[in-house]
Amino acid sequence: MATTEKLMAVTGNQAVAMAMKQIDPDVVAAYPITPQTDVVQSYSQYVADGEVQTEFVTVESEHSAMSACIGSAAAGARTMTATSSAGFALMWEVVYVAASMRLPIVMTTVNRALSGPINIHCDHSDSMGGRDSGWIQIYNEDAQEAYDATVMSFPIAEHPDVSLPLMNMYDGFIISGAIGPLRPLSDAAVKDFIGEKPAVLNLLDSEHPVTFGPFDGLHGWYFEHKIAQNRAMEAALPVIQETYDRFAEVTGRQYQHLMCYDMEDADVAIVVIGSAAGTARTVMAKLKAEGLKVGLVKIRTFRPFPTAEIARVLSGVKAVAVLDRADSFGAMGGPLYLEILAALYHEGVHTKTVNCIYGLGGRDLYPQNIEDVFRMLADAAGGADLPQSRVYLNMKGE
């Protein structure tokens, strides 16, 4: 049995729709929004063509989409959905409910800016806003990563030590709509990898009636429930790595929470999420030829955050730039920057850092912008100071 198929050229959205088809979840409930739309639209075609057994639910808003997913997952069904931007924002209330009910729903969040002004292009402000919601969050660089992450989702989310919803991200338009290479797994390999859904208590088990999410009063167990959610997140970190490793055995593609590029001998490094990593690597090739020791860390697992690992990886470099494609207004920096500063402090790593904000609302990130950042870091490694406040890349009027 061949585990992987031939190389093909697909958009990020098509790649994810294909993975969903191979997973063939029991239920998909979704509402259209750019740039997620053709994930679900392709999927509805698979349903119409009888290629999957899925119950496909069209709803009248994302709030209803996530609510339907919660009902379905609570009834014990494997459940998937997809959204972007305002759609994710509208789900907000029930996004938290899904996590606190410990329902292993899998959602694709195709990253798009939040209003206003109205903007349909990529940044990470949508999913970054959901970082404290109790969902596992995995960011992907390209179509292949997005596909692979989708295949790996249920084994992580449904793992008995975890039992949490999981969302996969990739950059709207840049990845969702652009055609890139994909080497999919065979249908049988996907089925084999994800296995059967583990039996857990569910609403349809009339022998063991259960209640989901009831009010249990001021003196109830809410607090302990939250602690349990956090323990599940902690447990998820090794489960995710195990799943990455098991996937590597099947495909040869080895993922890590953090993907490091040329970090062994790096003097300076950029930390980034998503498609910008590809741009950074092309710049690095040029700078390395000049003799600059530059490295790159790409974050894949953002929740749970691999705190110790990031601190270890960055402990050897003299200067680090963290690139954020979302801002946290009024905070010391963007969400990724804050996370990394906290990790470095926690692990006692003292290195120079700077926060660069880029790509908001789809603003281009040019190789030159990244080159400028690397050169700034190289100067800092040589003794210069780094800016204390945010550096904005490719801002108009500069």
Next chain:
Amino acid sequence: MAEREPNVAEEESTVAEPRTIDHYLHTDRFPHIWCPGCGLGTVTAAFLRAALELGLEKERTVVVGGIGCSSRAVGYLDFGTVHSIHGRALAFATGIKMAHPEFTVIVLTGDGDGAAIGGNHLIHACRRNLDITTILFNNNVYGMTGGQASPQTGMGGIATTAPFGFDEPSFDLCRLAEAAGATYVARGTSYGVRQLQRLIRDGITHPGFSFIEAVTQCPTEYGKRNPPKGPVQMLENLKEKAIPRKKAEGMTPEELEGRIVTGLLHRDESVPELTASYARMLERVRGSADE
């Protein structure tokens, strides 16, 4: 409490040189995003001609759109405009009207925006009878996101999410609005532009919640999949299916099957308008506080 002044220009300004609808358009933002043959521009123009007829002052008129091809119209209009969020234009407009009862407030929405994601806001706006005029562009589909079924796609309609035909019935949006409490309810089409203009004009002057359903064609996302194909054919179809309310009154439900009943369908001036009754309440409460 001062009299609420109607937002129609004083006589001297109406005798100024004849204006065209360009007066209310940001023509510098053209070309617009709409597809060739789309009916949304026709409906928008009917609204603008109604505005011209009334001499609506830009400074005292606020147009609020939701999200969708139809709601996108606000981006081209030179009034006070708010391009809000999907489904919530009426909620934004409610705030605007309560804060500024003297403004003329218009909502432009789509069948997805107004009847699906924003359906709850629609019925409550009707119930409150706030003096807002809502024009719902009904093209039977989510046009902007690529042709998914909307509540108005209708039984058997083909959509990207309903490739074998939609199996859910639609709302009769006008009956819904009337039942929910709207005090002016009318329906027109993008074929009957003069009628539509008149219905919108009267809706704007009606002191209460006015709901105007503008049935229109989306040749790209609906027409592509459903007969009749092509914008001209779709317009002819609207012409054939439209039937004035007076004529429809003597017809049986069977005869009316598939027809679009147009004209003023409901009007009630006996119900108090919300900003007016709110002002009266303020006066009463403040009056008793002074005592």
